[in-house]
Amino acid sequence: METKTRKAATAHKIIEAGEGVLNLVWGKADERRAASLEIIARTAYTAEESACHYLETIGLDKEGTIRDTLELARYQDTNEQTHEDIFARDLDGLKNWGDRFLARHIAVVIYWVFAITTLIDHEMAALLGEAVEVEAVKTYRRMLKEQPEEWLDQPAAPTATHYWEKPNSMWRVRGDHMPGSMRDVVEAIVRDEADHVKANSKKATAF
Structure with missing residues (x-):
């Protein structure tokens, strides 16, 4: 965790507990796990947007x-x-x-958890x-x-190339090269998620 507070530690324990349960279903770090967890994670941002807009x-x-966070x-x-x-x-x-x-179905639950938490305690929502x-x-x-290796060396997914081509994409703004393989894509996503850690920490301290 980027944020070093007792509240941040509590948030991390909550997510670790949930992650442990999800690991029973999606234990391998493959496309099944990534696709499922991204739906759940993206819903949290959608909920935050809705709550901040309100x-x-x-x-x-x-x-x-709040506008900056939105x-x-x-x-x-x-x-x-x-x-x-x-x-x-x-x-x-x-x-x-x-x-x-x-x-x-997990995403539906996550939406309401993050929306309500944002309305009540935006700092905690950002820490989660x-x-x-x-x-x-x-x-x-x-x-x-x-x-x-054959999976990592396969050509980059079309969506990844299309995203890189957008002038305001996180990859272009960060200065990443166009991904040529799935290894490049996953490495870019690792950097994305690390950037999100810092951004959420910044949102938490703003409140």
Whole structure:
């Protein structure tokens, strides 16, 4: 965790407990796990966007902090959507009905948990998001080690190339080269998730 507080440690323990349960279903660091977890993680940003927009609309954004958080959450959401499309669509990570059913139903629960938590305690919501991204970094680092060389050396997924071509994409802004293989894609995603850890820490301290 980037944030070093007791509250941050509590948030991380909560996410670690949830991660332990999900590991029973998606234990391997492969496209199944990535596609399912990205749906769940992206929903958290969508919920944060909704809650921040509501808080801004009713006039609680006196210093512009909520607007800054809203814009950052939108940027992160787009990046996470790219991750989901790479593994769920390009690599067919959700081809199993059971994976789709479980991931989508968990995502519904996560939406309301993060939306309500953002309304009540935005700092805690950001810290939970930070903890989610810490675990995401671990997943993609595992993928680089556990996936066979032929999988990592296959051409980059079309969604990844398309995302890189966008002038305002996180990859272009960061100065990443166009990914040529899935190894390049996963390495870029590791950097994405590490950036999200820092961004969520920044959001937490803003409140």
